Amino acid sequence: MLLLSELLEKLDKTLIYQIENEQDFQYFALTESDLSEPCCVFLDNPKFVSTIKSNVKMVLTTKECAKELPNNIHFGICILEKPRIVFFQLHNFCAENNIYEKEVYQTSIGENCKISHLAYIAPNNVKIGNNVIIEEFVSIKEDTEIGDNTIIRAGTIVGGQGFEFKRESSKIVPVAHCGKVKIGKEVEIQYNTAIDKAVYPWDVTEIGDFSKIDNLVHIGHAAKIKENVMVVAHAGIGGRTVIKSGSWIGFGAILRNGIIVGENSRANMGAIVSKDIADNEAVTGNFAIEHKKFIEKLKQED
Incomplete structure (x- = not known):
């Protein structure tokens, strides 16, 4: 399982962010993704609030979008300036550093x-x-x-x-x-x-x-x-x-x-x-x- 705070610390020590109610997750995904495993998504437009599914455990978002979230959210949030860019930077970081678990087998x-x-x-x-x-x-x-x-x-x-x-x-x-x-x-x-x-x-x-x-x-x-x-x-x-x-x-x-x-x-x-x-x-x-x-x-x- 992954923790956003640990990944962000490794990605960029100068990055400014605020995490509330941190939860661990298994994958990065888009809000509309169809998977059951716990995941982390980004939200930079309030109109997609309703697409956040029950398996989402962390949301990278802006201060403005965070204000549009309901009071009884089931996930943690990470507030920062450019959630979309940081989301894909984190995905690339996991890919480049073999953080994603992958089975290797002979063809x-x-x-x-x-x-x-x-x-x-x-x-x-x-x-x-x-x-x-x-x-x-x-x-x-x-x-x-x-x-x-x-x-x-x-x-x-x-x-x-x-x-x-x-x-x-x-x-x-x-x-x-x-x-x-x-x-x-x-x-x-x-x-x-x-x-x-x-x-x-x-x-x-x-x-x-x-x-x-x-x-x-x-x-x-x-x-x-x-x-x-x-x-x-x-x-x-x-x-x-x-x-x-x-x-x-x-x-x-x-x-x-x-x-x-x-x-x-x-x-x-x-x-x-x-x-x-x-x-x-x-x-x-x-x-x-x-x-x-x-x-x-x-x-x-x-």
Whole structure:
């Protein structure tokens, strides 16, 4: 378990902060994160007070936001000037100094796999099932699991560092990616696709059973693509996006981070999706709206 006061002392002895009702925790997480373990989050906007879950034990926050908290809070608080920046500094510090607990095991490869000698498979923390095909110039990084009968075509990178950066004064600082990637059974991932690992050690980027991912697709950190989903070439899936089973993401569609795409839904070709898509709904356009409304509007303009 972690104590915020001990971490802050190691991080920066000159940092000014005030801790009230300190409690220990296991992980760093965002307020909307779905996990049961005790965690520490940051709050720099009062509108997110209601998203703080019961498993939160410590909150990094500002003096102004602290005033918006209810009187009967179940967590401790740490008041400081820049909670968001310090939160990610602490996360990076834990990653760089092996403070996060991590199991290390030798990579295992199942039976009847066909893996090109030109592919890279990390020597540790990779599990590959049976009958898996991995073509040339594929890179499988640590903390990746691949299910039976899955095909990964040439040039794809699985489990790489994602695009998450924070501005600190005059610098742009990368955020460490410490999570995992889990690819189900009978998945096909085609050429030159990138699948980033999750940011936090408790989290995972997921590709569900039977899903198919086309060429040149980007799947951001901690995205959850469920079963029987198809994602067409040049699509971009933002981090923490959830795409539920049976859905279709069209050619060149862009999905912003953190949205939910319902079951058996469609983001049509070129859609710029900035909000959730309901079950069985199709959206079109920039910004994407329900497909029938989009067509009706086009007819009105003719």
